Amino acid sequence: MKVLMLTWEYPPYIVGGLGMACYGLFKALAGLGVTVDFILPVKEDVCFEIKNPEEASHPRIKTDKDDEVEGLKGEAGANKKPLEFFKVVYELPEEGAYASLKDFIVEVSKRLEVVPSKLGVEVPEAVILRLKEILLQGNHMISKVSYYTERALRLAEKVDFDLVHAHDWLTYPAGLMLKKYFKKPLVSHIHATEFDRAIGFGHPLIHEIEYLGLNYADRVIAVSRYTANIIKEHYFVPEEKIRIVYNAYYVETESPQKVRKFKEPVVLFLGRLTPQKGPTIFLELAKKVLERTRKVRFLVAGSGEMERDLMLWASSLGYGAHIMFTGFLKR
Template identity: 35%
Template sequence: MKVLMFGWEFPPHILGGLGTASFGLTRGLAQQRDVDITFCLPKPWGDEDQSFMKILGMNTIPVVWRNPDSELLKNRYPWMDPQDYFRCREHIYSDFGYLYTDDIGCIGFSGRYTDNIYEEINNYSIVAGVVARSEQYDIIHSHDWVTYPAGIHAKMVSGKPLVIHVHATDFDRSRGNVNPTVYSIEKNGMDHADHIMCVSELTRQTVINKYHQDPRKVSTMHNAVEPLTQEIQDIVPNKKPYEKVVTFLGRITMQKGPEYFVEAAALVLKRTHDIRFCMAGSGDMMNDMIRMVAHRGIADRFHFPGFMRGKQVYECLKASDVYIMPSVSEPFGISPLEAMQCEVPTIISKQSGCAEILEKCIKTDYWDIHAMADAIYAICNYPSLYEYLKIEGKKEVDAITWDKVGERVLKRYKKVLGIK
């Protein structure tokens, strides 16, 4: 089976959980028999893992006719097959001379969530029309709202079925203060989709009730976690025996509930002073959180190391004694699985998708800072509880693998295609 996938980010250049999930799902799917994946990205960097699928850079697909030399293409994009360029060039379907293009007729992309995101989404969809006419595939799979228009375009061109993957909705990102433009893009994608995969039952219910979708075409496809590489396993945690470290790791935005982490920390520090708190990440609420920590008088026990990626994430997790995800609305949340994989006792909010599949952790309501503080204090002060969550948590998460998710996704593809 040939799958044409549209994504927005991919490791090692990720901005959040979408890139991590895209990698895990494609790798798990590629492990199934006779599955070929072409994964489209706005702007690949060239160091992405292409050992199990082909990556197409939308910034290397021509929309205006040019006649560059093959050597120029090889030198500029050494990871790309020049034949992809020339094949796609034969399928330019309209006059896009009004668009700003480079010397080889391609549109530039930032590959980020910039101020002109809607322009990039539209341009991505235009390029998707060229790709859809050039590639051979059986089914289309679009990851998250930024790629839904591309998926719709590919479906209209090819007549092939469209599966969209809802990693989050704007109801999650905005705490209900929904952006009507984003909502419109999301709903249009869902309306055109032949099937909708959601990362949790929580998200599935949002899709059904808030976007008015037929429950029969909406399924739950929980995320999983990649096995730890030897490099990560070999990381020696830098821990101090006389104090504990409690970590929040993620975007510092209202969706993630960082203020509840700070409030719980303030309560814990009234009972003991032998705990340090780490808020790793970046986001629009970071300065507010720094001010809040100062106002609570706990700045001497708080650290803000900034955004982390790759190995840094695991170094931070392995140096932690407790991991906490107090999200207000979390469609899934892969980071708790990564923490438990590193043998870190974990606290998650009940308002998270991963709470549906995790049992060997402590769950609290995101707003219940007293329960959160009690859980932190208990894990740090009762060795038997710490050891239980550490050992049993790792066992539980080690069984939640992407190859199992890939198997379920393939079965869903076959059902959509009418293959028994």
């Protein structure tokens, strides 16, 4: 079997929870004899192939011009240059026009005649047209999704695949269009919902993409019972369509070499700077500790829509270099 995977992350470049989940999944599928081709948000027209578990750490690049780019691990080559990734910065939405999310979803359902109870339902042309409207919204976040979708459709013409597997809302438009145009079944994998990322209503366009991507998939994979309950309750995804697959993990056999930069103990926050991850709680704890002692440093590693506000808040506390920000880290 050959699976075309759509994902926004894969180690070692963008290594969030999604990237590590994909690494474990792709490696396990390859061990079962499944060929995995996957498309990442890179500016070059390339996709990656894994045919056995060992290749999960060194995916083979598939391109018409093999000498133009280097692999994920940076194989040597005189004419090779690194892949150029683009990333989405989550943008907090303006106030929604609907009093409740339920009213919003019901309105979308009626307008597009969504039939969530049917398994294997075809993707209507009205849904494709609506997705194209959304992708033309023009803001930074949606424009990157539009760019990825366009690239995925073009690359899919060069890949032989039996199934499309899309990870989270960023890839759902591409997944739905591939299902429509290539007549292939679609699995939508939901790692986190807009309810997890946002405070309050959330971004209506993301809610709409999640709603359509989940209801028009042939199968939905949720990473937890909690997530499964969320999409059943708020997006009306039928339970018979959902399968729960927990994220696995692997243990490094070699301990990394540690280099101590500071004499004091260091407390680390590592993650996306978004409400879902709780960075404000980390700074509140840092404040309480630093009120008692300055013999400790707090390090915030990561980026996100809250980064500027968090830095301003930390600066206003007056603890100087005892609270430090690294910004986005590739590795």
